[in-house]
Amino acid sequence: MSETIEQIANQEYKWGFVTDIEADVAPPGLNEEIVRLISFKKQEPEWLLEWRLKAFRHWLTMKEPTWANVNFGPIDYQSISYYSAPKQKKKLNSLDEVDPELRATFEKLGISLEEQKRLSGVAVDAVFDSVSVATTFRTELAKVGIIFCSFSEAVREHPDLVRKYLGSVVPYTDNFFATLNSAVFSDGSFCYIPKGVKCPMELSTYFRINSANTGQFERTLIVADEGASVSYLEGCTAPMRDENQLHAAVVELVALDNASIKYSTVQNWYPGDKEGKGGIYNFVTKRGKAFTNAKISWTQVETGSAITWKYPSCILQGDNSVGEFYSVAVTANYQQADTGTKMIHIGKNTRSTIVSKGISAGHGQQTYRGAVTIMKGATNARNYSQCDSLLLGDKCGAHTFPYIEVRNSSATMEHEASTSKIGEDQLFYCQQRGISAEDAVSMIVSGFCREVFRELPMEFAVEAQKLLGVSLEGSVG
């Protein structure tokens, strides 16, 4: 058992490599000029520049929050370059025109665009650093009226939609990192599903941080119009870096009446080395707003990043709306994670489910922080929360901080949490039947996470298992 733990603690990051592509990088530093530069480079309309500037001015008045249960050195926001784009001479029409080196990177990551296209039927909008390089399946999606494109493209081609929904769920004043993102966001994905349309395929975006010293400020906006439904996948790996890289993304989901959005994430960014040096700072704001009878479901598998600070949330605005949150988070070596969710019940008969599984190994520190708020008007609201933590090794930590705030007496709330190590009796049972300790640990961990994995779409369930394997190398077979 202790050897197994040793192996977990010693595993190397498998996906680290750097692609050498000439990047168009803005000078480090953050001021109004930079914000204007980003907006200018992206040829944005006046209203968006104004919005960015308002966010920037508000950001200047804010202080970096300190309440999360994570430790890291101060971030120098002036030493970060806020814009970097792979050099592109002209607009691309087909995949063949994509930089071969870039293509090779994707191959290494196992996201061959053609293959994805052919075999899995998934449309991939690959975000490489900050600018979208290739988008597939656009025409096929366009047939049913679905808009799926990069954020900057959406700003150019569908300004009314973007203007209407941008900041409607996460306003630019929301929190320190979301405000920073609002000021300097580079690119991201935009998706609009028109009324009554069920998206015929899983939509996915791969994120990858490449240039050194470039913060990634992605912005994703997904709007499901009345009666529409969509399943969106997001996954990422990042090259090995010594310096900490800041990632402050914002994801906004809007599910109008009777719509449903399923958002799945597999996150495997560089977690830092065995001594806890380097790694990505992942400070993300994700939130969805569900209107009448709508449903928003978050599923996440978090195995990477030095520090994860993320709370995918649901505002259950409309009556009968449903929010779900399924999470598996792994912290090994010196990783730290403060993650959880917020369920804000506003409408009548709103329901929410939270299932969170935390695995902590080595010196990992993991915190579940969740808020469930039942507002005054949320008659008959229902919440069920379950957060379990599994501890591997005596130097790691697992913490649970649920906040339950009830303003309506007809609400029914249940919260349960447990923390334990792998049971000696379970291990003994497996070993007694000829299963090695390593395989036994793997089985038990897989079983522990099952409730969450089965919520993942097929394509991701496989990758999630793989990532868990990488993160807990030696214990998962």
Added chain:
Amino acid sequence: MTSALFPLTIREQAAQRFEQLGWPTPRQEEWKYTNVAPISKIQWKSAGQAASIGQAGAPDLNMAGRALVELTFVNGVFVSKTGGGAKGLKVSRLAEEQSEKLAKYADYQDHPFTALNTANANDGALIVTEAGAAIEGFIHILYFGSGDEVWSHPRNLILAGRNSQLTVVETYAGEGRYFTNAVTEIVAEEGAVVDHYKIECESSSAYHVGTIQIHQERSSNVTARSVAVGGALVRNEVNAALKGEGCSLALEGLFIGAGSQHIDNKTVIDHARPHCESMELYKGILDGNARGVFDGRVIVGVGAQKTVARQTNKNLLLSETAIIDSKPTLEIHNDDVKCNHGSTIGQLAEEPLFYLRSRGIGEEEARGLLIYAFASEIVDRMKVEPVRELIRRAMFQQMPDRLPERRGASR
């Protein structure tokens, strides 16, 4: 009449510390759900003279004569001591008897109200048991508040010697708009068994902030029960440090809020050593515009292997406008533990109601029965009968519309 309890240096340090900390605000995580502005904006003064317990408004406390020893204070000023005591037990006043253990456990560096108490405390009870003394019966300390804009800072120290057994009941009651800021330190030496009750049934316009600080040595066993029914704004803190191996601790609480009461319960259990067990159960009943808070924290330190910790908070909301905030937290720094926590919030379940009504019990009465049963899980576990009686009476007084009186204060 203001003989100081602490050496000048400690008092000055504490006063200075309070000056620095200031009154807590909801911006502080520890005070997120409780705003003490109503307390801080009043110019409080100490009562110079010992008043007598008012007759008209005084609830029937009915414990004199049944307690082994009873100490009574009014506005923090000593009034009387009755009862004979027992062998191996010493009950005295802190103003008369110095103890070097005083102020060693309750932290006044980070807790503003403890600092305020330490700077201003004048008197309180000192209860000491000798090694091996098993004290039958209970010691009752009654703090009665009287008048308006008067504050008092009761301070108690309970020292349970090795392998001794002890039961202490603290009751807080009164009439008027006064402010009680109490601190009790409990030290359980090796193998000691302490059963501690705190009953807060202050007047409906009074403010109460109380801290119970528990320090446990090896194999000691402490049960700290906290009942809160009175007061306009109440904050009950229970902090326990398990500093020896094999300790067991039970924290039990019942809070019943009605009208526009605000009752905040905060507990911290610090598992510092291996092989300890803690069990926590807090139940809340909220009616009217009352607001309840439960903030429970269990910390399992590095090296506290084989820890078992259970934490449960259950809340019953009776009215449309009652509010509850529950925050049960676990902080675990090692792997060989069994810890769980749970929190539920809801209204009376329909099925038991239906069951009772189908057997001819009216709806009102059926509801009353279920509410009573909900509270009984805590009350029934109490070992001191006069306390059970007192709490049941207080429950009926607190919720006259909800609990049919005729099922009165019997057992």
